[in-house]
Amino acid sequence: MVDDNLLFSSIATLGARYRDGSLSPVAVTQQSLDRIARLDPALNSFITVLAEESHAAAEAAGRELKAGRDRGPLHGVPVAVKDLVEMADVPTTFASRAGSPRQGESDAVLVRRLKEAGAVILGKTNLLEYAYGAVHPDFGQTNNPWDVKRTSGGSSGGSAAAVASGLSFAAVGTDTGGSIRIPAAYCGVVGLKPSFGLVSLDGxxxxxxxxxxxxxxxxxxxxAALMLSAMTGMRHDLPSVAIRGLRIGILRHPGAERFMEAPIQALFDQTIALLGKAGAHVRPLEIVELKSANDAVAKIxxxxxxxxxxxxxxxxxxxxxAITRDQLEAGFHVTAVDYLDALAVQARLRGAFQQAFESVDAILSPSVPWVAPAEDPPIGGESGVGEIMFSGVYNLVGLPALSIPSGLTDQTLPGGLQIVTPWKADDLALAIGAAIEGLLPAMRHPAIGESLFVSVP
Structure with missing residues (x-):
């Protein structure tokens, strides 16, 4: 029997136990499946649980390790995949009744690479319908492990909730305007939107x-670095990064003051103060074209x-x-001129960020201006604009953008810190994130009765 605390351990710790023979992939996979059965009715993070398939994969992983075939750090590690990603012989629902379910004919490239790395795929996670900002009523909202009366965020909320609540050691998400980083921030976990094109979207x-x-x-x-290595088929190590001397830019986002909630601002200010005390050089940044970014995202x-x-x-x-249908209908009314203007904004912003990174190593901001709300805000409304205030621009320019937990508010809800680095400097973003993790106090999960969390020492 695996203690639930182990389901919150690092992938490296789990791997060490596999390799010294004190733990098996079969036992950990079974414990993960048991925890899903016990806790996911309250979370609604999985659409499809692959119990038989994950058991078979775990048994194969165990046999290979005993025979001396080691596929790497993810060998035998239970992970989950967003139900927007094709898997052979597994239904994909897209959390919709339109064109769903569709039986997968082959594995998406990233799934194939995860399997080649030895990962055990537990199942397919819930999402906003077709990742387009609305909950389909037949699939329902994924609830937040810190407070199940709140959303886990979108559109990769199922993946974030599964990881945060110990159902899965890691998961795959997708991000078109913040859909990895927003749920990561709401759920108190790490989420990376890599450089554009780094992870294959085939499938x-x-x-x-x-x-x-x-x-x-x-x-x-x-x-996250271990997952990125598996998903890309390329090694992604965390280079050593010293906080002292690190050049950090704080980008002014026009209009952000309309949305910033005081507890999130306080967490951000505390983090910046810690970085300053540790010797980082912090300076303000301004990019004039930024005021057009979120409108350009929408027009694309x-x-x-x-x-x-x-x-x-x-x-x-x-x-x-109804909401997704209305959004899809609205897109037919965007003119070609509006679309081309948005692409021109995209090109100018790419140049402006390239210039900004001549004077800073990383750009920091909150990931989202508030804690998890009760429901996901409408994508086209005022609150929808606020939710992607800090995230959408980095989909536009394709830079790596990482959300890490910045601490807990007085409501015992997580906030997120976003770290952005130059093009294809994904390893640097993760390394800076790891260094900041070392500065921040550990977050303590609530553990009351049959809680979604276990206490983490």
Whole structure:
């Protein structure tokens, strides 16, 4: 029997136990499945649980380790995959009744790579319908492990909740305007939107090809780096980063003052103060074109999503939730001129960020201006604009953007800190994140009765 506390251990700790023979992938996988059965009815983080398949994968992983075949750090580690990603012989629902379920014919490239790395895939996680900002009523909201009366965020909320609550050691998410980083912040875990194009999207249902990314969600930057290595098929190590001398830019986001909640601002200010005390050089940054970023994101997502879903909307429009259907219809009214203007903003912003990184090593901000709300805000409304205030621009420019937990508010709810680094400096973002993790106090999970969390020493 595996103690539930072990399900919150690092991937490296788990791997060490596998290799010294004190623990087996079968036992850990079974404990993960038992925990899903016990706790996920309150969370709703999984759409499909692959009990038989994960058992078989765990048994194979154990046999290989005993025979001396070691596939690497993820060998035998239970992980989860967002239900937007194709897996062979497994249904993909997209959390929708339109075009769903669709039986997978082959594994997405990132799934194939996870399997090659020896990962045990527990199942497919819940999401906002087709990753487009709305809950389909037949699938329901994924609830937040810190407070099940609140959302875990979107669109990768199922992946973030599963990782945060010890159901899975790590998970795959996708991000078109913040959909990895927002739920990571709400759930108190680590989420990386990698550099554009670093993780293959072959076999991942597109929403907006100009802005889509796939990336890891984990409980630490070290674990996220291991997931990124497996998902890309390339080694991603955390270089040694000293806080002293690190050049940090604090970017002014026009209009952010309308949305920033005091507890999140306080957590951010505390982190910046700690970095200053540790010897980091902190300076303000301003990018004039930033004021146009979120509008440009909308003008790109809307027509691209509508074009991609056009046939399905005509054939099975009744299968979409009313909100998603309305969003898809609205995208047909974005003019070609508006779309081209947005692409021009994208190009100018890429140049502006490239110039900004000549004077700083990383740009920091809150991940989201508030704690997890009761429900996901409408994508086109005022609160929807606020939710992606700090995240959407990095889908536009394709830079790596990482959310790490910044601490707990007085409501015992997590906040998120976003770390952005230059193009393809994903390892640097994770290394800076790991260094900041060492500065911040450990977050203590609530452990009251049959809680979603166990106490972490």
């Amino acid at each position: 991942v249902k597109a929403l907006s090809p100009s802005l889509d990314h796939a990336g890891p969600i984990a409980r630490s930057c070290a674990d 997502i809307e027509p691209e999503a509508s074009q991609l879903h056009r046939d399905l909307l005509r054939q099975e429009g009744h299968g979409f939730s």
